[in-house]
Amino acid sequence: MSQVKLQHILTMTKLLMLGAKYSFIELTTTDLAKNIMKSQQAASKHLQDLDAAGYIDRVKKGQRFRVKLTEKGYAAVEGLFSTLKAAIESSPPDTINFEGRVVSGMGEGAYYMSLSGYRQQFQEKLGYVPYPGTLNVKLVDKVFRDARRGIGSYSAVFISGFSDSKRSYGWAKCYPAQINGGVIKDAAVIVLERTHYDESTLEVIAPVSIKRIAGIRNGDIIKIKLYVHH
Numbered sequence: 001m002s003q004v005k006l007q008h009i010l011t012m013t014k015l016l017m018l019g020a021k022y023s024f025i026e027l028t029t030t031d032l033a034k035n036i037m038k039s040q041q042a043a044s045k046h047l048q049d050l051d052a053a054g055y056i057d058r059v060k061k062g063q064r065f066r067v068k069l070t071e072k073g074y075a076a077v078e079g080l081f082s083t084l085k086a087a088i089e090s091s092p093p094d095t096i097n098f099e100g101r102v103v104s105g106m107g108e109g110a111y112y113m114s115l116s117g118y119r120q121q122f123q124e125k126l127g128y129v130p131y132p133g134t135l136n137v138k139l140v141d142k143v144f145r146d147a148r149r150g151i152g153s154y155s156a157v158f159i160s161g162f163s164d165s166k167r168s169y170g171w172a173k174c175y176p177a178q179i180n181g182g183v184i185k186d187a188a189v190i191v192l193e194r195t196h197y198d199e200s201t202l203e204v205i206a207p208v209s210i211k212r213i214a215g216i217r218n219g220d221i222i223k224i225k226l227y228v229h230h
Contacts, residue, residue: 004076011046012055012073023068026066030043054072101220102217105133118162130188135204135205159172174188180216181223187205
């Protein structure tokens with residue numbers, strides 16, 4: 001066994017929990033099978049493999065075994081633990097990449113972008129008033145749709161809802177973004193409280209006409225890099 005298998009790491013972890021780091025512990029393969037939730041035959045095979053690879057010292061005593069992890073065995077478990085710890089504690093990404101196909105919208109974006117209750121907040125919080133309308137992007141792959149579902153956990157520029165004499169309007173969250181490698185650098189993905197679109201679609205705003213500046217039309221593929229703050 002040139003490289004320790006995950007199933008053997010888990011078995012050694014159980015042995016450590018039973019005290020096999022500091023001294024020999026006594027157990028049967030039936031005892032071990034219950035602890036690792038495997039068959040007795042599988043537990044026996046694990047011990048044989050670990051012994052052969054030098055990860056444990058094993059001494060037979062009647063129907064039982066006395067088992068202790070070697071330095072090599074402990075180092076293997078410790079190494080995996082360190083790797084998992086580093087992965088869990090690693091910093092989230094600073095950007096999320098999306099790719100999708102430009103599609104026709106329902107025409108509502110231009111109306112909402114024209115409302116003074118939104119326009120004033122966009123100017124104050126984003127530093128610009130968006131070009132009338134949103135660019136609608138249908139995400140082309142599951143990995144991008146999964147990423148879209150997760151952006152709500154990141155900090156956003158919050159645009160408050162408001163009411164006028166006619167009706168009330170929902171909030172919006174804006175996530176700074178760039179389009180097609182920086183062709184447009186000050187765009188934003190906008191998530192609306194009230195929308196007809198599901199999570200397979202991104203709505204994007206910018207201070208300019210994205211289609212004109214980026215030279216794209218409906219049906220074209222577009223790349224969006226979203227900047228996230230933690």
